[in-house]
Amino acid sequence: MNWLRRVFQKSQAETSLDKELQFHLDRQIADYIAAGIDPEEARRRAKLEFGTLDSVKEEVRDTRWETRIENVLRDFRYAARSLRKDRRFAIVAVFALALGIGATTAIFSVVNAALVRPLPYRDPSRLVWADEFLPHFNDWMVPNPEYTNWSTNNQTFEAVAAYDGGGQANLTAAGEPERIETSGVTANFLTVLGVVPDRGRAFLPGEDRPNGPPVVLLTDSLWRRKFNADPAIVGESIALDGRAYAVVGVLPASFHFPDKSRDPQCLFPFQLPPIVNWGTPSMHLTRVIGRLASGVSLDQARADLTTLALQSNAAIPTPFVHMRDGLQVQVIPLHQKIVGDVRAALLVLQIAVVFVLVIACVNVANLQLVRTAGRHKELAVRAAIGASRARLIQQLLIEGMALAAMGGVAGLLLAAIAVRLLRISLPATITQIGVISIDRPVLLFALAITCLTAVLFGLAPAFRASKPDVNDALKDGGSCDRGSYAQHGLRNALVAAEFTLAFLLLIGSGLLIRSFVRLSNVAPGFDPASVLTVSAELPASKYSASPQRQAFFSQVLDRVLPLPGVRSAAVSTRLPFSRFWGSASFHVEGQPEPAPGTSPMVLNQEVSANYFATMRIPILAGRTFTPSDLAPDSNAIIVSATFAQRFLPAGSPLSKRVRLGAPTDPWSLIVGVVGDVRYASLDSASDPQVYLPYDGANADLASIVVRTGQDPRGLASLVRAQFAAIDPAQPVFDITTMQQRLDDSIETPRFNMTLLAIFAAIALALATIGIYGVISYFVSQRTREIGIRVALGAAPSDILRLVVGQGAMMILIGLALGVAGSLVLTRYLANLLYAVRPVDPLTIISVALLLIFVALAACYLPARRALRLDPMTTLRYE
Amino acid sequence: MQEPKTELLRGTLDMLILKVVALGPSHGYAIAQRLRQISKDFFQIHQGSLYPALHRLEDRGWLQAEWKESETGREAKFYSLTKKGRRQMDAEVAEWERLCDAVALFLRAPEKESQP
Numbered sequence: 001m002n003w004l005r006r007v008f009q010k011s012q013a014e015t016s017l018d019k020e021l022q023f024h025l026d027r028q029i030a031d032y033i034a035a036g037i038d039p040e041e042a043r044r045r046a047k048l049e050f051g052t053l054d055s056v057k058e059e060v061r062d063t064r065w066e067t068r069i070e071n072v073l074r075d076f077r078y079a080a081r082s083l084r085k086d087r088r089f090a091i092v093a094v095f096a097l098a099l100g101i102g103a104t105t106a107i108f109s110v111v112n113a114a115l116v117r118p119l120p121y122r123d124p125s126r127l128v129w130a131d132e133f134l135p136h137f138n139d140w141m142v143p144n145p146e147y148t149n150w151s152t153n154n155q156t157f158e159a160v161a162a163y164d165g166g167g168q169a170n171l172t173a174a175g176e177p178e179r180i181e182t183s184g185v186t187a188n189f190l191t192v193l194g195v196v197p198d199r200g201r202a203f204l205p206g207e208d209r210p211n212g213p214p215v216v217l218l219t220d221s222l223w224r225r226k227f228n229a230d231p232a233i234v235g236e237s238i239a240l241d242g243r244a245y246a247v248v249g250v251l252p253a254s255f256h257f258p259d260k261s262r263d264p265q266c267l268f269p270f271q272l273p274p275i276v277n278w279g280t281p282s283m284h285l286t287r288v289i290g291r292l293a294s295g296v297s298l299d300q301a302r303a304d305l306t307t308l309a310l311q312s313n314a315a316i317p318t319p320f321v322h323m324r325d326g327l328q329v330q331v332i333p334l335h336q337k338i339v340g341d342v343r344a345a346l347l348v349l350q351i352a353v354v355f356v357l358v359i360a361c362v363n364v365a366n367l368q369l370v371r372t373a374g375r376h377k378e379l380a381v382r383a384a385i386g387a388s389r390a391r392l393i394q395q396l397l398i399e400g401m402a403l404a405a406m407g408g409v410a411g412l413l414l415a416a417i418a419v420r421l422l423r424i425s426l427p428a429t430i431t432q433i434g435v436i437s438i439d440r441p442v443l444l445f446a447l448a449i450t451c452l453t454a455v456l457f458g459l460a461p462a463f464r465a466s467k468p469d470v471n472d473a474l475k476d477g478g479s480c481d482r483g484s485y486a487q488h489g490l491r492n493a494l495v496a497a498e499f500t501l502a503f504l505l506l507i508g509s510g511l512l513i514r515s516f517v518r519l520s521n522v523a524p525g526f527d528p529a530s531v532l533t534v535s536a537e538l539p540a541s542k543y544s545a546s547p548q549r550q551a552f553f554s555q556v557l558d559r560v561l562p563l564p565g566v567r568s569a570a571v572s573t574r575l576p577f578s579r580f581w582g583s584a585s586f587h588v589e590g591q592p593e594p595a596p597g598t599s600p601m602v603l604n605q606e607v608s609a610n611y612f613a614t615m616r617i618p619i620l621a622g623r624t625f626t627p628s629d630l631a632p633d634s635n636a637i638i639v640s641a642t643f644a645q646r647f648l649p650a651g652s653p654l655s656k657r658v659r660l661g662a663p664t665d666p667w668s669l670i671v672g673v674v675g676d677v678r679y680a681s682l683d684s685a686s687d688p689q690v691y692l693p694y695d696g697a698n699a700d701l702a703s704i705v706v707r708t709g710q711d712p713r714g715l716a717s718l719v720r721a722q723f724a725a726i727d728p729a730q731p732v733f734d735i736t737t738m739q740q741r742l743d744d745s746i747e748t749p750r751f752n753m754t755l756l757a758i759f760a761a762i763a764l765a766l767a768t769i770g771i772y773g774v775i776s777y778f779v780s781q782r783t784r785e786i787g788i789r790v791a792l793g794a795a796p797s798d799i800l801r802l803v804v805g806q807g808a809m810m811i812l813i814g815l816a817l818g819v820a821g822s823l824v825l826t827r828y829l830a831n832l833l834y835a836v837r838p839v840d841p842l843t844i845i846s847v848a849l850l851l852i853f854v855a856l857a858a859c860y861l862p863a864r865r866a867l868r869l870d871p872m873t874t875l876r877y878e
Numbered sequence: 879m880q881e882p883k884t885e886l887l888r889g890t891l892d893m894l895i896l897k898v899v900a901l902g903p904s905h906g907y908a909i910a911q912r913l914r915q916i917s918k919d920f921f922q923i924h925q926g927s928l929y930p931a932l933h934r935l936e937d938r939g940w941l942q943a944e945w946k947e948s949e950t951g952r953e954a955k956f957y958s959l960t961k962k963g964r965r966q967m968d969a970e971v972a973e974w975e976r977l978c979d980a981v982a983l984f985l986r987a988p989e990k991e992s993q994p
Contacts, residue, residue: 017929020906020929021925023905023953023954024905024907024910024925026952027907027950049925057927059929060933679904
């Protein structure tokens with residue numbers, strides 16, 4: 001271990017060697033003098049004989065077998081020293097790398113959580129999602145008899161489970177009444193996932209039959225939040241929607257519901273008939289997950305379920321069986337189902353951020369090239385005193401590694417900050433999949449890309465700089481112009497590459513920005529400004545009859561209207577961009593009766609008289625509702641413009657009659673036509689819509705909308721208090737503004753756009769630094785040439801052309817490659833875009849102009865410096 | 879810079895150094911002088927070869943070094959032979975002598991025999 005100690009006691013060994021060699025030299029001189037040689041001559045002769053002290057030392061060091069390790073450490077110290085000397089370069093390089101590494105790591109932490117990390121269930125690779133597409137409804141749906149059919153008769157699954165569409169329940173336990181999200185699941189649901197409750201038990205077979213016992217499973221978070229993590233809760237009963245449910249178990253804290261649009265706080269048994277019965281009047285829609293038997297492929301499972309689905313056609317009553325014409329069964333991995341729609345966006349972001357990283361590397365490589373060109377002499381001196389080529393490469397690579405290491409550490413810090421920001425700003429569709437954190441895979445990823453960057457930007461300059469022509473470099477002035485043409489080529493190519501990548505990122509973000517602007521400029525059909533919304537679901541146990549429900553909301557409106565700042569208020573059973581909606585089949589009077597089961601469907605909702613005025617939905621024809629429409633014999637309805645155009649194209653729709661529901665239902669009279677509203681989302685066109693007067697008959701869930709003259713948020717607590725004043729046990733939810741709902745509905749595209757725009761901006765900044773650095777270097781190297789040209793009478797415009805032309809070449813090549821690349825790549829953005837085509841000339845042209853402008857500005861600064869050069873000074877220079 | 883009059887194989891230089899040091903602890907300069915004197919100026923060892931060799935031998939544990947006061951009163955690094963070094967030297971000397979004997983046999987062989 002002697003050598004090890006010596007590695008770290010470098011300076012001691014070094015001084016020892018110095019002393020030893022000096023002793024030798026001095027003795028030699030002394031002996032010469034003793035032999036009668038003139039001291040001056042003696043010194044000269046001894047030195048001549050000795051050779052360069054440095055080269056002897058270098059050789060001594062190299063002989064030691066541990067030299068290599070020493071070299072590494074020494075190069076690190078040397079690198080630190082030389083970076084300290086060139087602080088500006090070091091800061092720019094570390095900053096660029098930190099940005100690149102940090103951004104890449106942060107996005108990878110999201111990709112890791114959403115796409116890489118396996119689902120948090122037992123043996124998740126065997127979990128699948130099974131679904132059925134019915135062309136008649138143009139939708140995916142699995143009615144419960146189909147689920148039971150699959151679940152009992154399949155040959156390819158270990159088990160098949162289902163969950164329902166989810167709901168909400170009023171929890172009146174300790175503290176304020178609260179509305180919580182719930183979901184019904186079949187008894188084997190947790191078994192299929194491989195999840196075991198932390199306390200208590202899962203549902204028992206049979207608890208998921210109709211009229212099964214009222215039991216509930218709590219999530220860990222609800223248990224802690226509402227029940228103070230009381231272990232005795234298992235076996236107790238809690239009140240949900242006014243009914244007592246026995247708590248049978250508590251789910252583990254790690255439990256994630258396998259559907260990212262849901263976050264239920266408690267689970268009920270999904271009560272389904274245990275036998276396949278297609279004859280029931282009402283069916284439930286089920287969401288089906290299954291665990292494949294071992295060795296079964298997706299195709300085999302799909303074939304199995306398809307056979308079962310077609311077999312069940314025989315059991316389906318004739319009027320309905322052709323609703324299943326063209327039925328298709330889909331079996332996909334559960335992971336794919338869960339991450340499906342965020343996958344494309346995340347991959348785009350990951351690729352974008354890798355572009356940023358590559359630009360950062362190219363940039364640092366370029367700065368390194370410029371710097372090593374400036375250090376030509378230093379390297380040549382080292383080569384002259386005997387450092388081998390491998391040693392020089394090693395030294396430069398280690399300098400690169402030192403930079404990369406600093407960049408990596410700083411990048412990891414940036415990533416840690418970015419992950420915090422991402423956690424709060426990511427759309428719920430992503431955060432629901434898994435917790436975003438810097439865990440081991442992310443750390444390994446950061447380490448890997450740090451090493452990769454070190455090689456990427458370290459190697460090229462190292463090889464280039466390690467071939468110094470000793471004689472040439474040591475001669476004065478000869479170092480720069482000669483031999484640097486090849487380097488110029490490399491540097492220019494690197495800058496062009498930076499511009500290509502920056503162009504691609506700018507195009508991508510330009511497309512997303514344009515798409516987002518289009519999307520947010522879509523008229524929603526109502527005026528979202530200054531509108532407050534509050535929802536409540538009235539429990540059937542307390543408000544069993546429709547007059548009670550209607551009375552409740554009338555009282556709320558009566559109490560809200562006089563509040564200061566309230567302009568108007570109304571009740572509606574559906575709010576824009578909410579998950580809850582109803583639809584009914586309908587028939588227009590005078591048109592041929594459709595075959596049973598083929599009637600068109602229309603969205604319906606109930607609204608109070610003031611709804612259209614409060615929402616500022618224009619009345620295109622006829623009138624709005626009046627209090628008299630609430631009379632039992634009233635049959636007034638209002639339809640949307642799309643409804644009128646599509647189903648009543650001829651003549652005025654007013655006074656026409658429409659029957660909603662079954663042939664036995666009464667006819668309704670159209671009294672008005674109102675403008676279309678985009679209820680589902682801004683990017684999907686309005687569906688035909690029918691409005692009925694609100695009488696509380698068909699819905700226990702309703703919302704009030706309040707238009708105010710001020711910031712509606714200021715009124716939220718006051719409005720909420722009016723609900724409590726009428727019924728203190730009644731929870732309210734969805735207390736927000738209409739503008740907020742609108743913003744939330746486009747959260748995902750906004751997030752994608754913002755992130756890509758940030759990356760593009762970073763890329764542009766880095767590319768600009770790149771071209772500025774190269775052009776500045778070009779000018780500083782050509783000082784003499786420029787001086788001669790000026791002296792020979794070159795006009796400023798000639799000089800400008802010389803310098804800017806140098807940059808223009810790189811820009812044009814970069815742009816050309818960028819345009820070509822964008823034509824190939826932007827198609828992958830297609831499903832993130834709204835009303836913008838992937839190849840968008842306007843975006844391409846504006847991005848190109850922006851890039852040219854920024855690049856020319858970056859060239860102009862050094863060019864101006866060249867113009868200001870005094871020819872006399874420059875000619876004396878060097 | 880003068881090149882050494884005779885190129886020495888690396889192993890040979892090592893052996894000569896060991897032999898010189900075996901005479902008694904000495905510093906680099908003295909070793910160089912001794913090599914020259916003993917070989918009657920035949921071996922002129924360049925410092926660029928001598929010092930790497932000394933450090934190599936030290937690292938291999940054949941020589942050990944310590945700083946001591948030299949004959950002029952100044953501190954110098956004195957090398958001395960270790961047990962391991964002596965064994966190594968003996969082995970090398972033996973090897974060298976066998977080689978010399980073999981070569982000598984060839985050189986002394988009557989020329990006639992080589993002619994038919």
